Amino acid sequence: xxxxxxxxxxxxxxxxxxxxxxxxxxxxxxxxxxxxxxxxxxxxxxxxxxxxxxxxxxxxxxxxxxxxxxxxxxxxxxxxxxxxxxxxxxxxxxxxxxxxxxxxxxxxxxxxxxxxxxxxxxxxxxxxxxxxxxxxxxxxxxxxxxxxxxxxxxxxxxxxxxxxxxxxxxxxxxxxxxxxxxxxxxxxxxxxxxxxxxxxxxxxxxxxxxxxxxxxxxxxxxxxxxxxxxxxxxxxxxxxxxxxxxxxxxxx
Amino acid sequence: xxxxxxxxxxxxxxxxxxxxxxxxxxxxxxxxxxxxxxxxxxxxxxxxxxxxxxxxxxxxxxxxxxxxxxxxxxxxxxxxxxxxxxxxxxxxxxxxxxxxxxxxxxxxxxxxxxxxxxxxxxxxxxxxxxxxxxxxxxxxxxxxxxxxxxxxxxxxxxxxxxxxxxxxxxxxxxxxxxxxxxxxxxxxxxxxxxxxxxxxxxxxxxxxxxxxxxxxxxxxxxxxxxxxxxxxxxxxxxxxxxxxxxxxxxxx
Numbered sequence: 001x002x003x004x005x006x007x008x009x010x011x012x013x014x015x016x017x018x019x020x021x022x023x024x025x026x027x028x029x030x031x032x033x034x035x036x037x038x039x040x041x042x043x044x045x046x047x048x049x050x051x052x053x054x055x056x057x058x059x060x061x062x063x064x065x066x067x068x069x070x071x072x073x074x075x076x077x078x079x080x081x082x083x084x085x086x087x088x089x090x091x092x093x094x095x096x097x098x099x100x101x102x103x104x105x106x107x108x109x110x111x112x113x114x115x116x117x118x119x120x121x122x123x124x125x126x127x128x129x130x131x132x133x134x135x136x137x138x139x140x141x142x143x144x145x146x147x148x149x150x151x152x153x154x155x156x157x158x159x160x161x162x163x164x165x166x167x168x169x170x171x172x173x174x175x176x177x178x179x180x181x182x183x184x185x186x187x188x189x190x191x192x193x194x195x196x197x198x199x200x201x202x203x204x205x206x207x208x209x210x211x212x213x214x215x216x217x218x219x220x221x222x223x224x225x226x227x228x229x230x231x232x233x234x235x236x237x238x239x240x241x242x243x244x245x246x247x248x249x250x251x252x
Numbered sequence: 253x254x255x256x257x258x259x260x261x262x263x264x265x266x267x268x269x270x271x272x273x274x275x276x277x278x279x280x281x282x283x284x285x286x287x288x289x290x291x292x293x294x295x296x297x298x299x300x301x302x303x304x305x306x307x308x309x310x311x312x313x314x315x316x317x318x319x320x321x322x323x324x325x326x327x328x329x330x331x332x333x334x335x336x337x338x339x340x341x342x343x344x345x346x347x348x349x350x351x352x353x354x355x356x357x358x359x360x361x362x363x364x365x366x367x368x369x370x371x372x373x374x375x376x377x378x379x380x381x382x383x384x385x386x387x388x389x390x391x392x393x394x395x396x397x398x399x400x401x402x403x404x405x406x407x408x409x410x411x412x413x414x415x416x417x418x419x420x421x422x423x424x425x426x427x428x429x430x431x432x433x434x435x436x437x438x439x440x441x442x443x444x445x446x447x448x449x450x451x452x453x454x455x456x457x458x459x460x461x462x463x464x465x466x467x468x469x470x471x472x473x474x475x476x477x478x479x480x481x482x483x484x485x486x487x488x489x490x491x492x493x494x495x496x497x498x499x500x501x502x503x504x
Contacts, residue, residue: 003367003464003465003466004367007367007464008464011464077485077486080483080485115255115256115259173486174484174485174486175484175485175486176482176483176484177482177483177484177485178480178481178482178502179431179453179480179481179482179483180453180476180477180480180481181433181434181451181452181453181454181476182433182451182476183435183449183450183451197435197449198435199433199434199435199451199452200433200451201431201432201433201453202433212255212259212260212263213255214255224432224433224434228430228431228432229430229431229432229481229483230428230429230430230431231332231428231429231431231481231499232426232427232428232429233329233332233426233427233429233499234329234425234426234427245497245498245499246497247483247485247497247499250430
């Protein structure tokens, strides 16, 4: 039951990042030094570094030693809220194609989540989100009207709705994400270019202000062969780290 | 866009629990005092308390004032690892029906996760897990042989495998959970008493020792109409709380 050497190298480097021995912004040792330190081949060291890069802990490479990302220890708040922020964090190119932006009466599910009466005016956005040009997620967002109206001055094909709202002073303070699964109906399947009945990983989200007022209800449906959620945690008594829980969205 | 009063009551009590104003073990104010404090009806206060109970933050009730659970702030490590610990924490009755316990050669996926060669002897357990008698999850666990052999002295229909292994001194230190979605094949569908092709929420898990040695690879498939995962987080700059990230498994 020997752990592969590349896993031991990545575990040791991850530990140094979490301990702060390798703080955000620091360069990792060169590949040659890591090979010498761990008695590992260059291929093994590169596999270990690829793992850390996929986890969003390090950036760079391509000839230069990789650097610890300043988001390596940060809360994943923006990157769980904003597809754009997440994609950029993991080094992929986010894209969006807007299917509709509509002002209409809220349906029952969104109304209940937002704490408003069904039929109250809201603004709904439906976009197909892509990574490096490939559709991976169907994003449905319902905004309370005073917030959603800010989107009519905005091109949702251009960039992040959340960054736009934050610039407009909208207080996006906390979010609850509920993760389940469903199968693609014919409409979703066409938009995502998959077969009807294919499994989808769904993240429903309620985003609230600091005062607890709901601002947005989201229903995001991911291709599970493209995007997964990971949760890392450790036994608290056995750990010297204050808080070991981390959540990440990973792209395949 | 007024927040319902019950949501404001539960948000305020949640905040007091997280701030430590209501520490673990403390009784909440009586329903009568909460009604007076918030200008709320008894039904509203009870709805707020039911939310906190569902979230695992409080226990008790039934005439006595509810009490803040000592797990309210704790790491959810055991409850994300052990179905039994989770079910008990949320006040449901866990059950299990063992389909097989087998010593066999590891398949490619489990072998890769465990860092062993395909075909290396492992112990595999397949159980149908239930809440209050209703099947909600299909649990497939692959243990490295030195750990899995401890299960041959154990009745997996009786209780928690993880509690048994912990009593035997097995070091279950940290876990990585990967969440995706798939559809039920005919075999899974029969075991869970659902239609083939129904969506399933899958949690794959690698559990390791403190030294980073993988001990177990799990593939748990949940009925998404019965169990979901929730992630709560908040913008770090706007929060006075050191770490706002929480992950919970919820039962419908």
